[in-house]
Amino acid sequence: MTAKEKQPNWLASKLIGDELVSKIKDLDPQQLSWLSGYCAGLLESSGEADVEINPVSSAADVSVEAAATIKPVLVIYVSQTGNAQQIAQSLHQNLSANQVDAILKSSLDIKPKELKDYSAILVTASTHGEGEPPDDAIEFHEAMTSKKGAKKRPSLDGVKHAVLGLGDSSYEFFCQTAKDFDLALANSGSASLLEPVLCDVDYEEDAEGWINHVTASLKDYISSLGGTSQPGVVKTINTEADPVHELSYDKNNPFTATVETIQRITGQGSLKETYHVEIDITDSGMVYEPGDAVGVIAHNKLELVDEVLELLSLDANENVIYKGKNTSLKSYLTQTAELTLINKATVKSLLELTSNDELQTIHDKEFGDFIDKHQFVDVLHIVKPKLSAQELVDILKPIKPRLYSISSSLEEFPDEVHLTLNHVSNSNQFGHRYGLASHFLTQSLEEGEAVSIFIDKNQKFKVPKDESPLIMVGPGTGVAPFRAFLQHREALANSGKNWLFFGNPHFNTDFLYQVEMQSYLKSGTLSKLDLAFSRDSEDGEKVYVQQKLLDNAEEVWQWLEQGAYFYVCGDMHRMAKDVESALIDIIKSQGGKGEAQAKEYLKQLKLDNRYQRDIY
Ligand SMILES: Cc1cc2nc3c(=O)[nH]c(=O)nc-3n(C[C@H](O)[C@H](O)[C@H](O)COP(=O)(O)O)c2cc1C
Structure with a gap:
């Protein structure tokens, strides 16, 4: 008997009535999804990986035989700061609550060839950079859209897909990643279950509508295939417990806080107007973690x-x-x-x-x-x-809140939130122009005045709870979250090593938080501090943080091999790209790896959440 022939009956006799069933029946959808991935891994390592996998539905009342005939649904999230991920999680929960057998995966965790194993593919995708996919989706996007990847893409005839895009219509390439995935799936032969829904900054209502619409359509589709879910009737899950709903203040209901301090922290003659702003949040009940951002509701000048x-x-x-x-x-x-x-x-x-x-x-x-x-x-x-x-x-469109990475820790300042920002200004042929919130916060507001704010969680930029070493690359205002990380680790007496790479034009005027950084060095909270003041070098050669990384290649590699987390915050146009190339060079030269192996190493860092970026 082949493995394929024995699967349903063998499973039934092995599991039904067995201890295992009683153990897994109370698992939540996420745990079940994890378990199914775990079993797939076991299967692969058993050497019988060609066995057709027909995962059993999470609904207790679906028979093993019935579930085995319909392939599960795949929910993929393509997300940088967590919005698309949260929507995918809600969708996955909703599908499970409606007896639709669905598996949730990050774009980092999926290869095109696997797509044919599903009856439907549901994608939630945000766009970053200038119309680029989020970090975790770069490879999957390339594999799905490039000419080079065409040979490895399976035919998706008979598969259905639906795509939800998250974006911001003030960018030139609105929801580009979602559009790319929708087209790529269609080009592979998948049929559209629904037209793609492309959401602007206020995405919540549209996303909720999409979840319900997709769920209803899928139930109908599965029923039409002879599946067991009841057509049309959608049981909507309560999303109140989701992290996105956990905070009582949001962009539509901000907290009225008081600005306590507005202080310019670059010196006279600096090319940059960088400010440190402290906001009092006493009695707000607002909770944030290092890595989160503050949303500021600003008014026009x-x-x-x-x-x-x-x-x-x-x-x-x-x-x-x-x-x-x-x-x-x-x-x-x-x-x-x-x-x-x-x-x-x-x-x-x-x-x-x-x-x-x-x-x-x-x-x-x-x-x-x-x-x-x-x-x-x-x-x-x-x-x-x-x-x-x-x-x-x-x-006209409504003002969208401006987000700033938080530069303080509640462990150190329980009633405050600090920001580090540049006052944005430039001139054109018609006059002088200012950034909305940076001008509002640093020029229009007076200390003691009110400002409307909310916390914007970033689940993908977080300090590990253990004592793993941290390598932080944050030139300019990119240092903001790392000041929060250092405060946090010092306040909690976390003994993990911390290494900061900071840069700006001049030492004399632009060494942000110089006194604090020197005292962190003294206390040992900061194990290493490397500085790149680009316009101070005697030979006129500009030195940037990526050069400092390369100068320290051997030690950077040692830290990585010791389990260090690698963070980048700041400019996405040049710095983040150059830092990533430097990192790949270090992995190649110090780890003795070729280009492909180095990229694989970087991918594993991402999978382990050990390469995190907050770039803008
Ligand atoms: C640095 C940055 C660049 C962005 N670039 C784009 C863009 O090119 N096109 C677009 O439609 N949206 C763009 N957005 C908006 C995001 O797609 C949007 O905020 C989305 O809700 C983020 O979802 P996520 O948290 O799942 O990543 C950008 C946002 C940021 C912070």
């Missing part, structure tokens, strides 16, 4: 609002309707309208109202470059449109 009103010759007191409520145009523009970022959909709507060749070219060909240095008001300078107050309200 009055001068900017006046410039918009003047360019459009509109009356500040004119009544407008926003979300069904009456308000004055001025208060809408000050508190609600996104004026410092340019949204592509807004530009498109404006072009529909007033055609303009220059703006059309920007929209079609130069959008990415244009939005780097311009704001919505500059678009008005170009077009000088005739718009009514209500037309303006209808094309």
